[in-house]
Amino acid sequence: MARLPGHAAAPERPALGAAARLRHARRLVGEHGDRAPPPHGRPECHRVGRGHRLLGRAVAGDPRRLVGAVHRLRPLPLLRCGQARPGGLGRRPLQGQARRAHRLGPGLRHPVRRPRGGAVHAARDRAVEVGVSHALSRWDDAVATLAQALRAKGWHLATAESCTGGLIAAACTAIAGSSDWFERGFVTYSNEAKTELIGVPPALIAQHGAVSAEVAQAMAEGALRAARVELAVAVTGIAGPGGATPGKPVGTVWLAVAQHGATTQPVLLQLDGSRSDVREQTVDAALAALLARAR
Structure with missing residues (x-):
């Protein structure tokens, strides 16, 4: 919204010099002429609209040309007048510098919100949440089928994950009602976590390596014991x-499913693609293995 000199907003003062225009430049189009300016106005460079000098250059002449145009302007609603005043309706007298959309980061440009500070920021939490939910939805059908099979048997599930970092557990809990059959998930990314959380012997890791059939089996059986459930899955690999x-x-991934009263048989996966591809294919294989055991 442009700023007009005081004499343009109040035609009863038709002849004002530069000093007078400067004194009355704080009046906004649509505000009452007899209303006093706010006690804490913005500095000249931060006001809404243009100063009288910039306005004079924009119309290529004396701003007094606009005196006649004022009569054709519609008065602003009270709400807009309140929004225009510094400090009015949640606005601060000084606003921060806005950030361009391309500086907000990929995937975080929409939706964009403008908090009270005046700067433009990405709603990062919402954007990330939407992105994760969209990615997890690819497993909804598989998880729903698995949930039905586990409910029919009265079983509960636990996960122990290394290379997927909790992605299997996230896929399982992405659908409503998963608390009926999903007990807990262990993210054992480090060797120490494998030992402390699910009891994988350090000597076993030192002998065979974290990415091995022996460690995958120990992870699945350790999760089965620690969570006190009927079924557990474990994955460890190089994404x-x-x-x-x-x-x-x-792309080397070892997968193991442990079940009470059954033999644990680790499976070797050789996967291709990017890091995300390897992790997602591992989740696919884990859900398929769990469903085969639960049926």
Whole structure:
């Protein structure tokens, strides 16, 4: 909304010099002429609209040309007048500098909100939440089928994850009612976590490595004991792009499903693609293995 000099907003003062225009430049279009300006106005460079000098250059002439145009302007509603005043309706007298959309980061540009400070920020929590929910929805059908099978048997599930970092548990709990059959998830990313949380012997890790059939089996059976459930799944692998060792390239994943009264048989997966691809394919394989055991 542009600012007009005081004589443009109040035609009863038709001849004002530069000093007078400066004194009356704080009046906004649509405000009453007899209303006193706010006690804590903004500095000249931070006011809403343009100062009288910029306005004069914009119309390529003396701003007094606009005196006649004032009569054709519609008065602003009271709500807009309140919004225009510094400090009115939640506005601070000084506003921060807005950030351009391309500086908000990929995937975080929409939705955008403007908090009271005046700067534009991305609603990061909402954007991330929407993105994660969309990614997890790809497993809704598989998880719903698994949930039906577990409910029919009265079983509960636990997970122990290394390379997927809790993604299997997140997929299981993304649908409503998962508390009926999902007990807990262990994210055992480090070797110490594998030992402390689910009892994997340090000597076993030192002998075979964290990415091995022996460790995957120990993780699944340890989660079964720690959570006191009927079924548990464990995954450990190399999602990449780094971490490969001789004989264990990126995409090497060991998966094991443990069940009371049944033998645990680890399965080797050799997966391709990016880090995200490897993790998602691991979740696919884990859900399929669980469903095969629960049926």
